[in-house]
Amino acid sequence: MTRYLARRLAFAIVLVVAVSSGSFILARLAPGDFVTLTTRGQVSPETMQRERARFGLNKSVAAHYRDWFAAAVRLDFGDSMLYDRPVRGMIVERAANTAILAVAALVLATAVGLPLGIVAGSRRGGVIPAAIRSASLLLLSMPPLLTSLLLVFIAARTGWFPIAGMRSATTPGGGATLDLLHHLVVPSLAIALPLAAMLERLQAQAMSEVIAEPFVLATLARGVPRSRVVWRDALKAALRPVAGVYGLIVGTVLSGSFAVEVITAWPGLGSLMLTALRARDVYLVAGCAAAGAVFLAFGTLVADLALAFVDPRTAASASPDEAAA
Amino acid sequence: MTRGVGIVLVALAVTAAVAAPLIAPHAADARFPGLLNAPPTVPHVVDDGGLWHAPFIYRWRLVSQLEQRYEEDRSQRVPLAWFSGGHLVAAPDAAAPLLVAGADSFGRDVFSRLMFGARTSLSLAAAAALGATLIGGIVGGLAGYAGGAADDVLMRGTDFVMVLPAMYVALALRAVLPLVLSAQQVFWLLAAIFAVLGAPFIARGVRSIVRTERRLEYAIAAEALGAPAMRLLLRHLLPATRGFVAVQITLLVPAFIVAEATLSYVGLGFPDTVASWGTMLHEASSNIRVFADFPWLLSPAAAMFLVVLGLNLVLQSDRSPERHALQRPPA
Numbered sequence: 121m122t123r124y125l126a127r128r129l130a131f132a133i134v135l136v137v138a139v140s141s142g143s144f145i146l147a148r149l150a151p152g153d154f155v156t157l158t159t160r161g162q163v164s165p166e167t168m169q170r171e172r173a174r175f176g177l178n179k180s181v182a183a184h185y186r187d188w189f190a191a192a193v194r195l196d197f198g199d200s201m202l203y204d205r206p207v208r209g210m211i212v213e214r215a216a217n218t219a220i221l222a223v224a225a226l227v228l229a230t231a232v233g234l235p236l237g238i239v240a241g242s243r244r245g246g247v248i249p250a251a252i253r254s255a256s257l258l259l260l261s262m263p264p265l266l267t268s269l270l271l272v273f274i275a276a277r278t279g280w281f282p283i284a285g286m287r288s289a290t291t292p293g294g295g296a297t298l299d300l301l302h303h304l305v306v307p308s309l310a311i312a313l314p315l316a317a318m319l320e321r322l323q324a325q326a327m328s329e330v331i332a333e334p335f336v337l338a339t340l341a342r343g344v345p346r347s348r349v350v351w352r353d354a355l356k357a358a359l360r361p362v363a364g365v366y367g368l369i370v371g372t373v374l375s376g377s378f379a380v381e382v383i384t385a386w387p388g389l390g391s392l393m394l395t396a397l398r399a400r401d402v403y404l405v406a407g408c409a410a411a412g413a414v415f416l417a418f419g420t421l422v423a424d425l426a427l428a429f430v431d432p433r434t435a436a437s438a439s440p441d442e443a444a445a
Numbered sequence: 446m447t448r449g450v451g452i453v454l455v456a457l458a459v460t461a462a463v464a465a466p467l468i469a470p471h472a473a474d475a476r477f478p479g480l481l482n483a484p485p486t487v488p489h490v491v492d493d494g495g496l497w498h499a500p501f502i503y504r505w506r507l508v509s510q511l512e513q514r515y516e517e518d519r520s521q522r523v524p525l526a527w528f529s530g531g532h533l534v535a536a537p538d539a540a541a542p543l544l545v546a547g548a549d550s551f552g553r554d555v556f557s558r559l560m561f562g563a564r565t566s567l568s569l570a571a572a573a574a575l576g577a578t579l580i581g582g583i584v585g586g587l588a589g590y591a592g593g594a595a596d597d598v599l600m601r602g603t604d605f606v607m608v609l610p611a612m613y614v615a616l617a618l619r620a621v622l623p624l625v626l627s628a629q630q631v632f633w634l635l636a637a638i639f640a641v642l643g644a645p646f647i648a649r650g651v652r653s654i655v656r657t658e659r660r661l662e663y664a665i666a667a668e669a670l671g672a673p674a675m676r677l678l679l680r681h682l683l684p685a686t687r688g689f690v691a692v693q694i695t696l697l698v699p700a701f702i703v704a705e706a707t708l709s710y711v712g713l714g715f716p717d718t719v720a721s722w723g724t725m726l727h728e729a730s731s732n733i734r735v736f737a738d739f740p741w742l743l744s745p746a747a748a749m750f751l752v753v754l755g756l757n758l759v760l761q762s763d764r765s766p767e768r769h770a771l772q773r774p775p776a
Contacts, residue, residue: 378612412613
């Protein structure tokens with residue numbers, strides 16, 4: 121177990137270093153730098169040179185990367201060129217917002233998807249499993265880009281929920297937490313709906329496979345009530361394959377949250393990354409990428425540990441990469 | 446049954462893309478300056494007097510320039526002309542165009558743009574899927590055939606790409622290239638990016654199938670008869686991956702369609718002059734009233750849903766569709 125943990129941690133570190141370094145170098149190599157884009161050539165060459173020197177853009181890419189990396193390992197990601205603020209503070213704030221959204225979506229998707237999957241998978245035929253299955257199929261065909269547009273459409277027409285942002289300008293009655301939850305409904309549902317459909321399908325599949333196993337029949341034959349067999353004995357065995365997917369889902373949630381953050385104006389990591397990339401704000405791009413990678417590595421790590429906990433065979437056999445994939 | 450529905454949906458979308466110039470009543474960039482954000486013109490067959498006619502429409506009369514509200518001008522019927530001027534159906538009067546799905550904020554026909562947009566979006570997804578199959582086939586084939594260190598390195602690489610959130614990688618790769626590019630350049634660039642991101646999903650499966658097939662008697666026999674490695678791989682082993690690759694392509698195409706739409710939506714895809722489902726949504730989203738007053742501008746989202754649903758339904762009849770959910774590339 122300790123070895124497994126060490127290997128997973130090493131993989132996480134490689135992931136964070138590779139992703140942030142890669143995006144720093146890519147952003148540096150991109151045509152048109154921050155100074156050119158913001159001044160649009162309206163100032164004298166001397167001023168441009170001075171500005172470039174201020175941001176370190178006059179250095180060679182290798183030297184710039186070396187300096188940035190040396191600072192970054194001490195968690196100093198430089199100052200954002202665009203906002204003139206330390207990158208660290210900005211990404212921590214934005215990453216927290218994305219985390220709220222992602223965790224809410226994961227909890228919602230799990231709470232809806234797994235029970236429905238158990239119901240759909242434990243019955244052969246009937247109206248309810250068919251209805252669940254059809255709903256899942258429809259939702260599986262709606263990636264977060266479409267669910268968020270649909271939910272914003274519904275919210276805008278009915279006026280039930282706020283369609284953009286994370287907080288109201290003025291704190292309404294009920295306090296800040298309630299206000300946040302109110303704003304969270306549309307974006308978190310937009311990510312959770314397709315995810316719930318996917319979890320439901322997986323759980324239904326796992327459940328129907330377990331139900332067909334002899335031990336279920338044997339337990340039923342001993343006179344244990346059906347509902348208890350399904351919800352206790354079969355469920356225990358059927359949770360494993362689904363638990364294994366959570367490591368992969370973290371990436372899916374992050375990907376999905378990008379479109380949702382942009383459409384619902386949720387101030388998360390994705391929309392900041394977009395702004396940074398467009399402005400060629402090298403430090404902010406690398407900072408966002410690092411935060412995203414930490415997010416991903418942490419999520420994958422937690423998911424893998426949970427899986428190893430549920431199913432000890434994972435830790436004994438899997439190489440780190442196989443477990444991640 | 447469900448599979449049939451899926452095939453019909455996909456066939457409709459492909460027909461729309463291929464026959465866009467014929468089906469669309471107008472050119473993708475034709476503007477009707479007097480009809481900004483005009484609602485859809487509903488074809489009628491019965492007029493106010495209760496008399497039956499060949500299908501006709503009423504022209505829109507602007508009620509409020511400021512609010513862009515329109516009202517049907519019921520005083521005069523505009524009959525539809527079938528198979529004229531190279532179009533399936535159109536209204537001959539340029540002042541009263543047939544707007545099946547309304548007009549956008551430039552006064553362009555949304556339905557026509559939807560048809561031409563299907564061309565852009567679907568051909569991009571198809572090109573990217575083809576590229577992903579090529580790259581994934583080569584990488585997976587080599588890894589599975591060679592084994593050993595090469596296999597290790599290649600598979601670590603694919604694992605790494607698969608762990609990353611695909612949307613962010615696509616975004617970053619697109620954004621670090623010149624922001625303003627021609628439509629042609631954007632097409633090939635996005636196709637290349639998507640192909641690289643989709644390839645690992647194909648490579649992994651191809652590798653494991655090639656590995657298994659290699660040990661089967663027919664492959665050993667071919668090798669014993671002196672078939673060179675290249676022939677063994679191309680003629681015998683890779684064809685065995687056909688079924689798997691077909692399923693993967695069906696999963697990748699929807700992901701690519703949505704990826705194009707997402708990138709265009711945030712302004713990093715096609716330029717706004719090009720009709721694609723993504724640029725149409727981008728255009729729609731710039732208008733705050735789209736949700737309340739001009740919902741027809743969101744029709745590209747509906748089109749996208751139907752195509753993705755169609756492709757998912759096609760997969761449904763496979764023995765265990767749930768298995769695919771595991772391999773689903775994150776959209």
